[in-house]
Amino acid sequence: MSVELISVLGATGSIGRSTLDVLARHPERYRVFALSGYSRLAELEQLCLQYRPQFAVVADEAAAAVLRDGLRAAGLATEVLVGEQGLCDVAAHADVDVVMAAIVGAAGLLPTLAAVRAGKKVLLANKEALVMSGALFMQAVRDSGAQLLPIDSEHNAIFQCLPMDFADGLEQVGVRRILLTASGGPFRELPLERLATVTPEQACAHPNWSMGRKISVDSASMMNKGLELIEACWLFDARPEQVEVVIHPQSVIHSLVDYVDGSVLAQLGNPDMRTPIAHALAWPERVASGVAPLDLFRVGRLDFQEPDLERFACLRLARQAAEAGGSAAALLNAANEVAVEAFLHRRIGFTQIAQLNESVLNSLPATPVESLEAVLAADRSAREAAQQWLARHSG
Ligand code: NAD
Ligand code: MG
Numbered sequence: 356m357s358v359e360l361i362s363v364l365g366a367t368g369s370i371g372r373s374t375l376d377v378l379a380r381h382p383e384r385y386r387v388f389a390l391s392g393y394s395r396l397a398e399l400e401q402l403c404l405q406y407r408p409q410f411a412v413v414a415d416e417a418a419a420a421v422l423r424d425g426l427r428a429a430g431l432a433t434e435v436l437v438g439e440q441g442l443c444d445v446a447a448h449a450d451v452d453v454v455m456a457a458i459v460g461a462a463g464l465l466p467t468l469a470a471v472r473a474g475k476k477v478l479l480a481n482k483e484a485l486v487m488s489g490a491l492f493m494q495a496v497r498d499s500g501a502q503l504l505p506i507d508s509e510h511n512a513i514f515q516c517l518p519m520d521f522a523d524g525l526e527q528v529g530v531r532r533i534l535l536t537a538s539g540g541p542f543r544e545l546p547l548e549r550l551a552t553v554t555p556e557q558a559c560a561h562p563n564w565s566m567g568r569k570i571s572v573d574s575a576s577m578m579n580k581g582l583e584l585i586e587a588c589w590l591f592d593a594r595p596e597q598v599e600v601v602i603h604p605q606s607v608i609h610s611l612v613d614y615v616d617g618s619v620l621a622q623l624g625n626p627d628m629r630t631p632i633a634h635a636l637a638w639p640e641r642v643a644s645g646v647a648p649l650d651l652f653r654v655g656r657l658d659f660q661e662p663d664l665e666r667f668a669c670l671r672l673a674r675q676a677a678e679a680g681g682s683a684a685a686l687l688n689a690a691n692e693v694a695v696e697a698f699l700h701r702r703i704g705f706t707q708i709a710q711l712n713e714s715v716l717n718s719l720p721a722t723p724v725e726s727l728e729a730v731l732a733a734d735r736s737a738r739e740a741a742q743q744w745l746a747r748h749s750g
Contacts, residue, residue, distance in 0.1 A: 361454070374478075377645065410435075411426070442458075461483055489588075516622055551707075582673060595677040707749075
């Protein structure tokens with residue numbers, strides 16, 4: 356078997372590091388071709404020394420100069436590229452077989468699309484890219500013949516519970532519903548009146564998963580599950596009403612598929628992203644991921660609850676956006692990125708995230724999305740509206 360070359364976009368993040376951990380277990384199968392990082396330059400340099408990629412991509416020329424010096428001093432021939440163009444170049448490079456799309460937020464859209472358009476095997480962690488540009492993104496996958504494999508643990512679980520030919524339509528393969536599980540995050544049982552005063556530290560202390568700060572806050576508000584509902588609709592060609600969200604606090608069942616004959620298939624495992632990463636990397640084969648075997652005796656029990664849409668208003672907004680279609684999801688995603696950033700900087704309280712999102716979603720019209728320019732315009736207008744909301748409401 357020939358060695359596959361991999362570009363890891365967002366290598367310094369939580370998913371990026373888990374990816375590198377899995378890759379390092381299989382040097383005979385995988386080699387790192389490119390690594391990207393945005394703010395943690397010293398960490399990126401360390402990763403370059405360890406994985407010796409052909410390319411590294413950083414945010415700007417100043418960062419590139421620092422990294423070039425460091426790598427040259429260590430005798431490394433890694434070429435350092437800059438910015439969005441650099442990311443798109445290593446995503447679409449002719450030598451690359453696999454792209455891990457693990458940049459957080461809308462910043463990942465163009466590089467992920469570049470990988471898709473180049474027909475790569477694309478491991479999609481960057482759900483925001485798909486949420487923003489859904490129809491265009493999926494059309495680009497069909498046009499280029501790219502292979503899109505979900506890394507989000509829920510979507511990876513659903514993918515594993517579907518037959519190979521699900522792309523012909525869920526009804527065709529006898530699927531009735533998708534059951535998307537959610538942990539409910541750190542505030543599932545917090546008295547509602549205390550929700551307004553929770554801190555970023557509390558929001559980022561997820562009970563089961565260790566993740567980047569943005570997705571941690573999204574998990575606490577359940578906007579993450581809302582984005583995942585939209586993501587599932589695009590990945591599996593499902594209607595919003597075919598996707599039901601189920602709170603499952605143990606995070607052992609990663610999602611389920613309900614078939615017309617009453618069979619319900621689930622994928623289980625320890626909450627460790629190396630499982631979906633290893634699955635997607637090797638698919639349709641299987642490789643070791645380093646994740647410990649699931650100990651059901653220690654798990655003991657599996658609980659399920661219906662989500663409370665008053666507590667988790669962001670989930671309600673995401674369903675609204677999924678049903679509205681067009682640019683609604685891009686508007687909501689952009690508003691939410693601004694809101695989460697403001698919450699992390701203590702400019703607004705936790706419950707104001709949903710208030711800001713609702714205000715932006717309801718004040719801007721959802722328009723048909725026929726071009727990438729239309730997606731980017733929706734993203735910009737929502738960010739502007741969100742900034743105006745912040746100017747009126749934040750301290
Ligand atoms: P993270 O914050 O730990 O890492 C984000 C990465 O993106 C870093 O490498 C950072 O340098 C890079 N980055 C940030 N802003 C950038 C910008 N403007 N331009 C270029 N690069 C930039 O985030 P994460 O938890 O690894 O999540 C990454 C993506 O994977 C997100 O879309 C998230 O929703 C998704 N995801 C994460 C998990 C998880 O367990 N962490 C699970 C499912 C899905
Ligand atoms: Mg997930």
